[in-house]
Amino acid sequence: MSAPATTAPAKAPAPVKTSAAPARQRRKTKFGWNIVGLLVFLVAGFPVYWMVNTAFKPAKDAIDPDPSIFPTGFTLDNFRRALNIADFWGPVGRSLLVSLVVVVIGIAVGMLAALAISRFAFRGRKIVIVAILAVQMVPLVAMIIPVFLLLNDLGQYDKLTGLIITYLTFILPFTVWTLRGFIVNIPKELEEAAQVDGCTRTGAFIRVVFPLLAPGMVATSVYGFIQAWNEYLYALMLMSQKHQTATVWLANFTTKHGTEYAPMMAGSTMMAVPIVVLFLFVQRKMAAGLTAGAVKG
Numbered sequence: 209m210s211a212p213a214t215t216a217p218a219k220a221p222a223p224v225k226t227s228a229a230p231a232r233q234r235r236k237t238k239f240g241w242n243i244v245g246l247l248v249f250l251v252a253g254f255p256v257y258w259m260v261n262t263a264f265k266p267a268k269d270a271i272d273p274d275p276s277i278f279p280t281g282f283t284l285d286n287f288r289r290a291l292n293i294a295d296f297w298g299p300v301g302r303s304l305l306v307s308l309v310v311v312v313i314g315i316a317v318g319m320l321a322a323l324a325i326s327r328f329a330f331r332g333r334k335i336v337i338v339a340i341l342a343v344q345m346v347p348l349v350a351m352i353i354p355v356f357l358l359l360n361d362l363g364q365y366d367k368l369t370g371l372i373i374t375y376l377t378f379i380l381p382f383t384v385w386t387l388r389g390f391i392v393n394i395p396k397e398l399e400e401a402a403q404v405d406g407c408t409r410t411g412a413f414i415r416v417v418f419p420l421l422a423p424g425m426v427a428t429s430v431y432g433f434i435q436a437w438n439e440y441l442y443a444l445m446l447m448s449q450k451h452q453t454a455t456v457w458l459a460n461f462t463t464k465h466g467t468e469y470a471p472m473m474a475g476s477t478m479m480a481v482p483i484v485v486l487f488l489f490v491q492r493k494m495a496a497g498l499t500a501g502a503v504k505g
Contacts, residue, residue, distance in 0.1 A: 256480075260477055261279050262470055262473040263470065263476070265281060266281045266285070266470070267285070267286065270469045293468075296475070300457075300479070300482075303437055310376060315383060315387075315432070319425065322387035325388050326388050343377075343378070344378070344382060355377075355442070359374070375439060386428045391417070402415060434483060440456065
């Protein structure tokens with residue numbers, strides 16, 4: 209009788225060696241992108257820093273041929289000069305009024321137009337979308353003479369209402385196109401579910417779509433406000449000195465004796481305050497709006 213065969217003991221699996229190379233590669237990649245982001249921040253932020261730095265410099269240091277990057281002196285005389293050279297609060301108030309009215313009208317009309325383009329199928333829908341893009345590609349300088357003649361015929365030359373209508377011609381297409389992108393990324397099934405539960409189409413939009421669209425509306429409003437606030441060409445051509453806006457007001461620092469750079473930078477710093485305050489109030493909503501369309505829900 210043969211002896212029973214003996215089975216060899218099973219060998220334990222060899223430990224898997226994990227390489228640290230991928231982790232190091234990821235750290236290097238992350239470090240490289242951080243450096244790129246820092247460089248972009250420095251390039252974009254340096255003009256703002258230089259504007260504020262020059263605003264607080266003595267006037268003689270602002271025209272120094274060998275300027276210092278870091279502030280060497282501190283004075284508020286430039287701000288006093290900026291406030292005394294011409295009426296400041298009038299142009300700022302007019303710019304603020306025009307920008308707010310343009311944003312309110314642009315968001316109200318743009319939201320309805322974007323909703324119609326995104327949710328309803330109608331004849332000529334693609335033509336409307338292409339027309340919106342085409343309008344944004346037309347240089348603003350090419351429309352100065354037609355806009356001037358049209359406003360003059362309508363009796364709106366040198367009036368804030370005429371300037372508001374003019375600004376809407378390029379801010380409204382931007383608003384429609386941007387809000388359309390946000391609405392497209394909101395699933396239609398949410399509205400349909402609300403209608404099944406008894407909501408009307410309007411009720412479904414107000415209770416379901418509008419809260420999801422709010423961050424996008426905030427982001428679009430901020431960009432529209434900045435466009436209207438910083439516009440210079442039409443404000444210069446369509447408004448007299450009596451009704452000038454804040455951007456045109458800055459031209460008062462350029463005289464036949466030269467340009468007063470330090471007071472001009474002080475005026476520019478004061479003009480930037482409303483934008484900064486607005487951004488601080490809506491920064492959370494704006495950040496959510498900028499990323500709302502990143503992932504399709």
